[in-house]
Amino acid sequence: MASWYGYIGKLLDVDLSTGVITEQELDTGLVEGYMGGKGFGARILYDQLPTGCDPLSPDNILVFATGPLTGTFAPASGRFEVCTKSPATGLWLDANCGGFFGPELKQAGxxxxxxxxxxxxxxxxxxxxxxxxxxxxxxxxxxxxxRTHQLVKEQLGREFRVTCIGPAGEKGVKYAAIISEYRALGRGGAGAVMGSKNLKAIAVKGTRTISVHDSARFMKTCREAFNELAIHPDTGGGRQKYGTNVILSLMEEVGIHPVRNFQKAMFEGSDRVNEDTIVNLYVRNKACFGCPIYCSKIAEVKDGKHKGSYTEGPEYENVWAFGANCENADLGSIVHAEYLCDYYGLDGISTGGVIAFLMECFEKGVLTESDIGFSLSFGDDESIIKVIHMIGIREGPGELWGEGVKRIAEELDGAQDFAMHVKGLELPAYDPRGSSGMALAYATSDRGGCHLRSWPIGDELHATENRLDQMAVELKPELEKTQQDLFCLINSIGMCLFATFALNLKQITSFLHEVTGIEAFSSSHELMKTGERINNLVRLFNIREGLTRELDTLPKRFFEEALNEGLSKGRVVDLEQLMKEYYSVRGWNPDVVPTGEKLEELAIKE
Amino acid sequence: MNICSWAHFGEYNIKRSRIDVEADWPKIPEIAVCLACEGHECVGACPEDALAWEDWIVLDKERCNSCGKCVEACPVNGITMDPYTSLPLICDTCEGDFECVAWCPTKALERGR
Known part of the structure; x- marks a missing residue:
């Protein structure tokens, strides 16, 4: 294709060992089959990554990719992806990030x-x-x-958009994040991969225009989409006011907000840590590129020990990770903890997960004060801050703690039973004992314990009980597959997942077709197939890297320990039936590998 | 910013917008745009008489020599140079249509004077 719409048409290939930088023309087959973002990453890693390579060795490949909508007028279209092999799971990793870096990268060419x-x-x-x-x-x-952001901007100019790692990434913390102006490519340790390559920062600036194929129709679709987002109760109401914390109380009410490293479901500090107290800290709204939802907030602590501390956030997941999960009701320390994660370049969910796990080790006597030098009880806000500092620079026991829950548990006798991770990635803020959808989501997510490969709890709560019971098996495997395919697509086009709360697939199809002019993007059915194709290719990647059916599971606690409070009282997870049906819906064989027939249907070339 | 460049050039390029969001991270971003000030400093500063006030600032492209004096003179940093044409980008209210106000999804913008 001579000229591209939506796309720029070029990838930059940087060999850090030799310092040779080459430009590659975008391949039509890659675009039509894999869209962009996660899809590009999947194809490139599947084709080029040496099987079984050490994620922190020079062999690993780090792919930053935008999508066709990134930087256009379409709402919430500031996203870009990073794809690599994760040092936390040894499997596939992709992380998605907003802000302004993605659009600037495209403008830079x-x-x-x-x-x-x-x-x-x-x-x-x-x-x-x-x-x-x-x-x-x-x-x-x-x-x-x-400081890195500031130094780069002082050196090059304030117009440069920066993405970089902190000390945690340099020191190979397995859940180190890449941070781009307060937004994060957080989960799975992409920061450590960047650090292992001695690549401290990327700075971009450009003036290139992103062309759109059918501007007149595109503007009409945009107008419609802006209106939809504005009248939706979440994207046009709650999320604008409360940020991502909009769902905090709801999750506790419906019995799936984990407390005390998933030991409890009711948080005694919830009167001090909830969306209504957090909203008082917000001093300013902030939006990513072209986003009408502006869920991002700048929060500043007004009093207490951490008076004056600030962060962009605090986000729902981090409020949980450093709050309820550590039984910590000091809101100031939660804000400060998130600030420190940005400071060191750490993933908030995993950092909080590690601390909650260490606290339970301490509670059960697996770790003692003589091991770590201080007391580490649940609810101890000062120790939370201390531990983050130790992880950030890997000082003393922080050396081991930087390896993540899975590897810490392997070093400590008797800690395996409450190591809350899937495939090596620490779990986010939903208790699967209260949602069969989330149980399936965690067990089948391509990057381990994650809520962003699918978010079935949203549909479970919005549907009436007769249609989609939170605990039922019926329809969940189908829902899981549809959501995973859709989320794969969204993560490949450069749009934010939050926009999909209000926008339907038809509108997204219109966007893609009108922006790119590519005929293959005019059918919603074909786009969902693209999502499925990416998902299956990632599955093949994971199988090649050693994924087996045994790893598609959850921590022991969810099968054996029932909660004794809240709406999910008395429940444990029964995964067997869910998984069986899920594999069947996916068209994967008993070894959980996509069959030849499936690959043929999706036109995946191995 | 995208709507501004679309309204004037029919393309999406925030670098050709007359509205600038000065993002000096980690400072909170500030919006810079022509506020149609009474003094019309840019008009006075232009050595070529290329700028005039006719309900909004009007640029005579033939006269402009891209010296950038107007950018320096603007008291609100409301002028940037077009990276493609090297001509100053100054809000002309879309000749009274105010496309940015019409498209602002959060209704944060409204017409001034």
């Missing part, structure tokens, strides 16, 4: 950047209007995320 090899010394990749270079960055190495 590239749909994506592929990083491979390892630089001999710390470097920064600078891309400005289709010219790019690797610059030595000894002055940035060791600096925290906030």
């Amino acid at each position: 590239y749909d994506g950047v592929v990083g491979r090899g390892k630089a001999s010394d710390p470097v920064m990749l600078v891309i400005e209007d289709s010219s790019s270079e690797l610059r030595p960055a000894p002055n940035l190495w060791g600096e925290d995320v906030l």
